[in-house]
Amino acid sequence: EDYGAQLDPRGHEYLTRIRDSAVRMDSLICDLLGYDKVAREKPRLEDVSLDHAIRLSLQTLASQIQASQARIHISPDLPAVRANESTLVQALTNLLSNGLKFVPPGATPVLEISSSRLGDTVRLEIRDHGIGIPPEHHQRVFEIFERVSDPIYPGNGIGLPISRIGIERMGGKIGVISTPGYGSTFWIELPAVPTLPASPPADSQVALNP
Numbered sequence: 523e524d525y526g527a528q529l530d531p532r533g534h535e536y537l538t539r540i541r542d543s544a545v546r547m548d549s550l551i552c553d554l555l556g557y558d559k560v561a562r563e564k565p566r567l568e569d570v571s572l573d574h575a576i577r578l579s580l581q582t583l584a585s586q587i588q589a590s591q592a593r594i595h596i597s598p599d600l601p602a603v604r605a606n607e608s609t610l611v612q613a614l615t616n617l618l619s620n621g622l623k624f625v626p627p628g629a630t631p632v633l634e635i636s637s638s639r640l641g642d643t644v645r646l647e648i649r650d651h652g653i654g655i656p657p658e659h660h661q662r663v664f665e666i667f668e669r670v671s672d673p674i675y676p677g678n679g680i681g682l683p684i685s686r687i688g689i690e691r692m693g694g695k696i697g698v699i700s701t702p703g704y705g706s707t708f709w710i711e712l713p714a715v716p717t718l719p720a721s722p723p724a725d726s727q728v729a730l731n732p
Contacts, residue, residue, distance in 0.1 A: 565606030565692055569715045572600035572646055575607060576635060579614040586622050592631040600637050603644050603712040605692050610712075613685035613696075614648075617708045620681065621650035624706075643694075644714045649707040655700040663698065685710075 529537065576596060580587065587594070603610075622631045634649040655663060664686040689696045689710050700706035 563691075565609045565688075567604045567606055567692060569602050570605045570607045570610055571602050572637060572644070575605075575610050575614055576600065576618075578607075578611045579618050582611075582615050583619055583622065586619065590622055590625075590631050592622050592633065594633045595635065597636040600635075600646070601639070601644050602715040604715060605694070605712050609688045609692060613688045613710070616681035616685045617648050617710075620708075621648060621652060621706075624650070624652040626653060639714060640711065642714055643711045645709055645711045647707050647709045649705065651705040654702040654704050655698060655706055656702055657700075660698050660700065664696065 526534070526537075573596070580594065586592075618633065621633045625631050629651075632651045635647070636649075637644055637646045639645075663682050666680060666683040686696050689712070692712060694710055694712040696708070696710045698706055698708050
């Protein structure tokens with residue numbers, strides 16, 4: 523601001539590089555601090571509505587959704603799970619953000635969010651129609667600093683590891699099913715909220731042994 527008018531085109535180019543590098547470094551440091559916090563803290567579990575957690579994540583991504591004109595379909599009646607709300611929202615935000623980001627150039631992101639009950643656990647799936655991930659990289663994407671996408675896509679390889687460690691710290695699992703060119707389905711499994719047994723009718727009688 524003070525000396526821009528005195529710089530020639532090459533000076534402006536150098537200054538732009540310095541600025542962009544500083545922005546990337548700031549983002550990396552913030553993500554590393556977030557990863558360290560999730561890795562060290564033992565989350566307090568509570569009953570968390572998946573529908574509410576998804577809505578909070580989408581609010582965080584509102585500007586990205588609006589800019590990309592993304593279409594998002596959420597199945598009704600998403601259940602509750604045993605989790606930590608802030609940790610779950612952070613993990614979901616990372617997964618949803620990837621679905622919005624990793625699409626072919628010029629394509630409109632489409633996300634489909636659904637859930638199913640698997641015994642004592644709930645499985646939440648986030649399906650996109652993006653660029654997909656080769657099978658040999660399905661595990662690598664959850665390791666810190668591992669980037670398998672084209673450099674044209676922004677990111678530093680920390681978002682998915684933060685999601686993985688957060689879900690695992692809550693006693694859950696995370697994974698991906700993906701084929702290059704056909705999109706990805708990221709899934710998480712968390713303990714279901716136990717359902718109370720139905721109360722007996724008011725006029726029922728309990729048999730007693732004599």
